[in-house]
Amino acid sequence: MAEGSERDVIASIERGFAVLLAFDADLPAPSLAEVATKTGLSRPAVRRILLTLQKLGYVNASGSRWSLTPRVLTIGQHYAASHAISEVAQPHLLRLAELTHESASLSQLDGTGVVYVARVHVRRVMSLNVDIGSRVPVHATSMGRVLVAWADASVIEQVIEDGLPALTPTTVTDPVAFRDALHEVRQQGFALVDGELEPGFLSAAAPVRNPAGDVVAALAYSTSRGRTDVQHVLDDVVPHLLDVAASIQRDLAVVTTGRRTLAPGARDGFF
Structure with a gap:
């Protein structure tokens, strides 16, 4: 298939990956505000994305802090398998x-x-x-x-x-x-x-x-x-x-x- 145009890009998925990639060695357990600052997204948008990722099992909340779960590793596992x-x-x-x-x-x-x-x-x-x-x-x-x-x-x-x-x-x-x-x-x-x-x-x-x-x-x-x-x-x-x-x-x-x-x-x- 030919590459799609910008209008074919699903912005919500793009933002979801931006939030996942915000977790790194410098921010292993960021707050909602820190994720918003790093991604440039609004706090309400970040909150909805984090709650969605939590429901899917990819992040956990501990107080005001968020962290990745081991389920994130399965994404890399799928790459290796394919x-x-x-x-x-x-x-x-x-x-x-x-x-x-x-x-x-x-x-x-x-x-x-x-x-x-x-x-x-x-x-x-x-x-x-x-x-x-x-x-x-x-x-x-x-x-x-x-x-x-x-x-x-x-x-x-x-x-x-x-x-x-x-x-x-x-x-x-x-x-x-x-x-x-x-x-x-x-x-x-x-x-x-x-x-x-x-x-x-x-x-x-x-x-x-x-x-x-x-x-x-x-x-x-x-x-x-x-x-x-x-x-x-x-x-x-x-x-x-x-x-x-x-x-x-x-x-x-x-x-x-x-x-x-x-x-x-x-x-x-x-x-």
Whole structure:
């Protein structure tokens, strides 16, 4: 179906999601007034939405404070159940984490942002605390550059139009330099970003493609300068990253097409 116009948008649903998204680490249990301030909605409108969400089981009230219930997690569960890649990737993420002794992640593009859809923790990476559902910027992450490098030109234009803020002194903020970085990713087949999201934060990512050849996710490795360096990542980690990404692609092809695809020279069965 073609995209609808503005008149096809149901404003009440839009406002309902705005209220749900108002709950975060800064406001885990906001008051009605705080939700109204954060969303820009009137207090009567926020009250009706909160009462509706309470009836549906997504929020609880305690005095004048509101909080999310565990039922909210089922929304993410429905995503995982309807997108095979998260389940397919999980054992491969574990394998990458075991090979590299660092955290492994899978992410997808959401508009002009990057969202974690699967992750295996090995240890906390510096002060960057991420989990499934966390969002990170496109321009300053290896995952983002992989996802955007093969995206439509309109996506790249929108990322640049949204701005390339300097998160550290080394963040690429110049549109020309950003385009050059994406070209380099396409040329070498992976991305490596050093200290652009956080000082000392080092990451590499490889594309994961669907059977049609489209990049549908990014597989990433992350660590810190205190534990390794760029050369080690290039020499020892990137080969594992590319190999595991290829394994995810093969399993994804089986799930989505029902056909098993073996790597050249591989043997099927137990030999």
